[in-house]
Amino acid sequence: MSNILNHVIAIERTLAGEPVLTWPSVSLSRIVHEGAVRTCRLFDPAASSEERIARIAAAWLDAARQQMTAAHALDPSVVPESQQEWERAQRAVRDAGLSIRYNDRGRPVAAVLGEVSAPFKVNLTDASRLTPGCSPAWYRISGC
Numbered sequence: 083m084s085n086i087l088n089h090v091i092a093i094e095r096t097l098a099g100e101p102v103l104t105w106p107s108v109s110l111s112r113i114v115h116e117g118a119v120r121t122c123r124l125f126d127p128a129a130s131s132e133e134r135i136a137r138i139a140a141a142w143l144d145a146a147r148q149q150m151t152a153a154h155a156l157d158p159s160v161v162p163e164s165q166q167e168w169e170r171a172q173r174a175v176r177d178a179g180l181s182i183r184y185n186d187r188g189r190p191v192a193a194v195l196g197e198v199s200a201p202f203k204v205n206l207t208d209a210s211r212l213t214p215g216c217s218p219a220w221y222r223i224s225g226c
Contacts, residue, residue, distance in 0.1 A: 090114055115210070116206055116210075119206055119209050119210045120141065120204065120206070120209075122209075123137065123204065123209050124137050124138050124141060130198070132195045132196055132197075132198045133198050133200065135178075135180070135195055136180065136193045136194065136195040136198045136199065136200035137193075137200040139175045139178070139180050139193035139195070139200065140192060140193035140200040140201060140202050141202075141204075142171050142175070143171050143172070143175060143182065143190060143193055143202060144202035144203070146164075146167050146168045146170075146171040146172075147168060147190060147202070149164045149167060149168070150164040150165055150167070150168045152164075153165075175193060179195065180193050180194060180195045181193075181194045182194070183199060190202065191203075
């Protein structure tokens with residue numbers, strides 16, 4: 083959510099005419115759209131409570147896993163901290179009664195609650211099809 087907020091603030095600054103050199107406006111609109119789609123998917127009222135809980139756990143685990151992977155690749159000094167965050171997320175998810183499903187290579191791929199399994203990876207293109215379109219749809223422009 084903080085990433086989305088940073089991008090929304092940058093869009094506001096861009097629209098006010100203040101230069102924001104970090105991100106082009108098309109990228110800003112796309113990341114905000116993707117963040118909104120992810121958030122709406124997590125709290126989808128059409129999904130069961132179990133499915134929402136599993137999706138939230140999967141999103142948290144995936145973020146912790148990505149942080150750990152990035153730390154190994156970019157900044158070895160934060161590897162211990164990111165490893166602790168990953169372990170804390172796993173413990174919290176398991177303490178809440180969920181389990182973690184692994185693929186044949188031993189990599190975590192989904193959070194499981196009872197009969198419900200929520201994958202770490204989400205197809206945002208399919209998820210965004212469930213949201214109403216509006217003009218102008220900058221996220222479509224950014225995909226061109």
